[in-house]
Amino acid sequence: AYKRFSELLPKEERGNACSVRVPKRQILTxxxxxxxxxxxxxxxxxxxxxxxxxxxxxxDFLDMLSVFSDSATSEVKxxxxxxxxxxxxxxxxxxxxxxxxxxxxxxxxxxxxxxSTEMEQLIQNILEESDIDKDGTINPSEFQHVxxxxxxxxxxxxxxx
Numbered sequence: 001a002y003k004r005f006s007e008l009l010p011k012e013e014r015g016n017a018c019s020v021r022v023p024k025r026q027i028l029t030x031x032x033x034x035x036x037x038x039x040x041x042x043x044x045x046x047x048x049x050x051x052x053x054x055x056x057x058x059x060d061f062l063d064m065l066s067v068f069s070d071s072a073t074s075e076v077k078x079x080x081x082x083x084x085x086x087x088x089x090x091x092x093x094x095x096x097x098x099x100x101x102x103x104x105x106x107x108x109x110x111x112x113x114x115x116s117t118e119m120e121q122l123i124q125n126i127l128e129e130s131d132i133d134k135d136g137t138i139n140p141s142e143f144q145h146v147x148x149x150x151x152x153x154x155x156x157x158x159x160x161x
Contacts, residue, residue, distance in 0.1 A: 004030070004161050005061045021055040032159045037104040041084045068159035077157045078147040082140050092137035098123045 006017035008026045024043045033039045043054040046064040056064070066072060067080045085093055087100045102122060106112045114122065130138045130146045138146075147153050 001062060001065055001161065002058070005058050018058050021049060021057050022061070024054040024056075027054075027056055027061075032161065037107075038084050041087065045080060045083045065159065065161065068157065070155075070158060072154075074147065074154040075144065077154055078144050079140070081147070081153075081157055082143045085143075092139050093143065094137045095123055095127075098126055098138075 002017065005022065006014045008022045008029070009017055009020060013020050024047070027043055028034065028039055033042065036042065040054075042064065043056065046060050046067075047054040047056050048060050049055045067076055082093070083089075085097060085101050087097045088094075093101075099119060102114065102119060106114060127136065127138070130142050132142050132145065133139075
């Protein structure tokens with residue numbers, strides 16, 4: 001992990017990789033993130049940058065790798081998945097978050113975009129399946145419940161360097 005992180009830095013900064021931040025644009029060059037539709041959100045969630053630039057310290061990078069590792073528990077993975085999917089960062093997955101989530105998964109191209117009717121039906125189905133208290137949003141515990149019923153979630157929510 002240290003080797004991969006330091007390789008993202010300019011040669012003259014590699015010696016002190018533990019004390020510098022890697023810009024988001026460099027993090028996004030990692031092949032493991034390049035094809036991930038949630039790459040921007042992953043950087044946002046794991047970055048502790050006070051500047052809000054989504055840069056990562058080595059600690060942030062380790063946290064990210066830890067969550068996406070095989071040894072992370074399903075609970076830890078679902079906590080971070082929820083945060084990644086909570087685009088407006090308000091602590092719930094509402095219709096807007098779910099629409100952005102679906103758009104990330106289906107792609108933004110004209111040929112892959114769902115019609116507004118298809119999108120509405122899909123969001124309705126997701127809420128019917130997940131929104132236990134019927135308040136129109138999915139909270140972290142409802143999300144955890146859905147994930148617990150998905151046996152392949154933990155094995156698919158990973159990044160291997």
